[in-house]
Structures are given as C-alpha cells and as structure tokens.
Amino acid sequence: MTPRRAQLRDFLRTRRARIAPGEVGMATAGRRRTPGLRREEVAALAGVGVSWYTWLEQGRDINVSTEVLDAIGRALRLTGPERAHLYVLAGLNPPPPRADATRGDEITPELRHLLEAWTPRPAILRDRYWHLLAINDAARWVFGFDDADHHCLISFFTNMRYRRAHLHWAAVAPSVVAAFRADAAHAPDDPGFGRVIKELSAVSPEFAELWARHDVGTPGQAVKAVRHPEAGDLVFDMTTLAVVDHPDRYLELYNPRPGSETAARLERPRTRTAAPA
Structure with missing residues (x-):
C-alpha cells in the first residue's frame, strides 16, 4: 500500500469514527464494537456499494469519481479543507473554492x-x-x-x-x-x-x-x-x-x-x- 492510500484509509476511518449514528438519524440499538458510524452506514448515506466503500477505505487501487467523493464528503460531514484533502488522497485535483x-x-x-x-x-x-x-x-x-x-x-x-x-x-x-x-x-x-x-x-x-x-x-x-x-x-x-x-x-x-x-x-x-x- 502506498503512503497516500494509507493516509486515505486512516483519514476515512477517523472521519466516520467521530460521527455518532444518532447525529445522522440512524438507530443506535445494540452494542457497537467501534465508535461512530460503520462502513455500511457511510455507504448507505453516500449511496454507494458497501464493498466499494470498504475497498476505498482499505486503500485499494480503485477508480473514484468527483461525484462519489462529494457524496462521501457529505455523508462524513467534511469541512471544505477536509473535502479538498479527500480529493488529494484519492488522487484527484481538489475542486476550486466556492466563490459564494x-x-x-x-x-x-x-x-x-x-x-x-x-x-x-x-x-x-x-x-x-x-x-x-x-x-x-x-x-x-x-x-x-x-x-x-x-x-x-x-x-x-x-x-x-x-x-x-x-x-x-x-x-x-x-x-x-x-x-x-x-x-x-x-x-x-x-x-x-x-x-x-x-x-x-x-x-x-x-x-x-x-x-x-x-x-x-x-x-x-x-x-x-x-x-x-x-x-x-x-x-x-x-x-x-x-x-x-x-x-x-x-x-x-x-x-x-x-x-x-x-x-x-x-x-x-x-x-x-x-x-x-
């Protein structure tokens, strides 16, 4: 695994770990082994396949699009700098800053x-x-x-x-x-x-x-x-x-x-x- 993909893995893990399920309207019943959201919950919020999101978080060499990265960014409630950082780690040019x-x-x-x-x-x-x-x-x-x-x-x-x-x-x-x-x-x-x-x-x-x-x-x-x-x-x-x-x-x-x-x-x-x- 390249250093960039290792950073992508750790970045995504820490971003979902900071979001409580209740914050995004998901049930919190039952014991959860990890803090924050599960991978399948992030995938559901972003509208992507669980396997694909798992591969992304594992740092595998897969193709990504700006639309999917934006959806993941919204699911993980990324800030503007965090969104740009996600683009860089995924191997894409960050979008220009929003003029508004x-x-x-x-x-x-x-x-x-x-x-x-x-x-x-x-x-x-x-x-x-x-x-x-x-x-x-x-x-x-x-x-x-x-x-x-x-x-x-x-x-x-x-x-x-x-x-x-x-x-x-x-x-x-x-x-x-x-x-x-x-x-x-x-x-x-x-x-x-x-x-x-x-x-x-x-x-x-x-x-x-x-x-x-x-x-x-x-x-x-x-x-x-x-x-x-x-x-x-x-x-x-x-x-x-x-x-x-x-x-x-x-x-x-x-x-x-x-x-x-x-x-x-x-x-x-x-x-x-x-x-x-």
Whole structure:
C-alpha cells in the first residue's frame, strides 16, 4: 500500500469514527464494537456499494469519481479543507473554492489593516475573477481608481485615466490578457470568468482581439510603470500573494523599484497632506 492510500484509509476511518449514528438519524440499538458510524452506514448515506466503500477505505487501487467523493464528503460531514484533502488522497485535483463561500462582502480587519499599513505604497485585494474587493488610498491616488472601478481587467481597458497613466499600456496589454486566461484556464467551466469575458468583450474591441489570440501567460510577479500627474514617473515591482485562509482572494502589493525615485516621490503627497493648514 502506498503512503497516500494509507493516509486515505486512516483519514476515512477517523472521519466516520467521530460521527455518532444518532447525529445522522440512524438507530443506535445494540452494542457497537467501534465508535461512530460503520462502513455500511457511510455507504448507505453516500449511496454507494458497501464493498466499494470498504475497498476505498482499505486503500485499494480503485477508480473514484468527483461525484462519489462529494457524496462521501457529505455523508462524513467534511469541512471544505477536509473535502479538498479527500480529493488529494484519492488522487484527484481538489475542486476550486466556492466563490459564494470565499468572496462575500466581509473583509477581515487584519486584511484591511495590511492594506492600509502598506501605504504609501499601493495595495489591492482581489478575488480569483480579478474583481476588486478592497484597495488602499495609495492605489487610488497612484492608479486613478475611483468608485466606478470594480474589476482589475475591466478598469485596465476602460478607465481612461488608468490607461493614460501606464507608460507602456499597449505593450503590456497582451501579457495582462494572457495572465487572465491562465487564471481562467484553472476553471474552464466556471461561469464567473465567462461573465467577465462577455462584459469586457462587449465594450472593448481591443480586449476582444487580444482574447481571440488564446495566448497564455504567467500571473504573479510583474513590473508596473505609471506616469502620475503630480508625482511623475513611478515604477513598481508587483507581487501577487494568495490569502491562505481565503483561497479565493489575492493581495497585489506594489513595491517601489530599487534604483528609481519612486519611494521618495510616494512620500511627498503624504507629507503635504499631513502638514498643518
């Protein structure tokens, strides 16, 4: 037995051992030699054969489907992380996090504090579809975001102030679209990405043309250069970080490029604002 299948065996055993029969509406009459549910009870709750479930729990080399794993997960009342763990142990890719469970309007005070603490450097919190969830004041000032901006890619193509600020917008646009395609490729059947593509294609022929190329890039590290009307030329190293406890969320942190005057120029408007009237 491989180590992975041995872990699958132990994981399933411990998950069913923690559920009392009465919790799932099953009779508890008679003496039970093991705590929790029996294998045949889990099989009945999941709607699978007893022999098949027994083989799965024994770590045998059998074929499994996402539908069956989901049914077992519901029967064993697995949490989201436990469900993903079951997929991995069974040899399948975990499903993407549910957007309705990870997005929402609630942003933790810790994340908000991090965004503000990054000031005077820009910082953005977005979701997997590139919707803007929160930005700090520096991002508003540097990139020209306003209350109408709700999506990174849509703003990149439709916010004229945002576009004009980018020193190399036309050269960068193909790589931005290619990075979005790379993210969308992880969930080809997810309607969330489809809605963004449809909305932006309807208002931006430039995006539609680039999207039709089917280029795929690498999201993550990038250099961003902007020309600000007050601060002048600003150059940033942009790093994207996943939020571990909210896998649908990503932090984009912009750090002044070493060797540029960006850091000093970012301090000037804050100094003027803080000065007494």
